[in-house]
Amino acid sequence: MEKVFWDGPDFSLSQTLECGQCFCYRKKEDNLYTVISGQRKITLGQAGDSILFYGDADIPYWKEYFDVERDYQKIKQKLSGGDPVLAEAITFAPGIRILKQDFFEMLLSFILSQNNHIPRIRGLIQRLSAAYGTPLAEGGYSFPAPTQLFGVSEDTYRQLGCGFRGRYLADAVEKVLAGGFMPEDLEKLSTEDLRQRLMSICGVGQKVADCILLFSFGRYEVFPMDVWINRVYSHAYCDGKKLSPKELQAEAAKRFGTYAGFAQQYLFYYGREKKIGKG
DNA sequence: ATCCAGGATCTCC
DNA sequence: GGAGATCATGGA
Structure with missing residues (x-):
């Protein structure tokens, strides 16, 4: 009954949906995820590298939503080079993709x-x-x-x-x-x-x-700064010292360049799951 | 039970 | 232009 939605590497349904960027999904007992975006809805599952969908859905819309065409291998290699902390965050959740949401x-x-x-x-x-x-x-x-x-x-x-x-x-x-x-x-x-x-x-x-x-707008150079990113960043890169928002923004832009948004999401999920910088 | 959260605003100086 | 109090609510 299910059909292939996408077949390829660097795509974990659970990591992508549960890393904190998306709030409109529901996980069912059988490990299927139902996602709602605007008026649209899709039910997806994963087996290995294959993402499967069930029932009817606006497939072109959801392929853009899940950013399936982007080469995340290239992004991850670039971000991991010479950055052990980010490399570990990427290893922790290598299947995160940045969604394109409404x-x-x-x-x-x-x-x-x-x-x-x-x-x-x-x-x-x-x-x-x-x-x-x-x-x-x-x-x-x-x-x-x-x-x-x-x-x-x-x-x-x-x-x-x-x-x-x-x-x-x-x-x-x-x-x-x-x-x-x-x-x-x-x-x-x-x-x-x-x-x-x-x-x-x-x-x-x-x-x-x-x-x-x-x-929503795919501006991957931006680096949203919340409490978790503050903790992770100061812990990973500043020996625990807290930076002002302006300092942090400037540093992140310099360190991650046009891929800052991807780096942010890897670091955010890793830091929050591991409770880095928090008792 | 008390703390705190994917902050922003308002009010001071 | 930066520091500090305040804001509602409920999950952990």
Whole structure:
């Protein structure tokens, strides 16, 4: 019944989905993953290097989503050279790929991520989807489209458990519906211009903007800096000494260059799983 | 039970 | 322009 979705190296379904870049997936008992992106849904499994899919799905969309065509071998070799720490992080999860996710979903998801735990972020997104998304065949809900959130108040988001982030969600939805954030327009902007545009939304600072740049717009040179990256970086490269955000950004850009985003995700997952720099 | 989370903002100076 | 308090909530 299953068909081959992709057959190739450097692709672990579990590592790619569970490394913290994606919140809209569900793992079933039989090791199958159901992923939702916008209105789309796919069920995938893995056997060796083969990624399999079950039922119907928009395969071209999902191939772009999973970045299947990119040569990660080249990226990993370049990043591993002369960097034992990063080499170990890559060995720990060699099958991570950077997903290309929906803009609006990334915007709201990473607004919700601030000062929040990953399991709780996923719960909030599930509640948001159940309340305002579209029911999908065989269970689950789509991520709400901007129009589906039209007029939803800050207070309603708070009642869903979003806390102080409710105000930010309402501002983001309002600005998107006003038309200033069409992905086809945004992708033409330079990385710095796009970052500044995103940060004009209340509740979007540099870290949230950088996650959107990396996980939705494929700006692989950005290096999102969160608490874990701070810990890992200072532990791995600075003998435990903490760097200021500006220092860290400059160092990471110098050290990882145009592959900073990939390096960040390997280091983030490794650091968080190993609890590096934390008691 | 207390701590803390893929931070951002506001308020000081 | 940098340091510090504040923000809601619930998983661990």
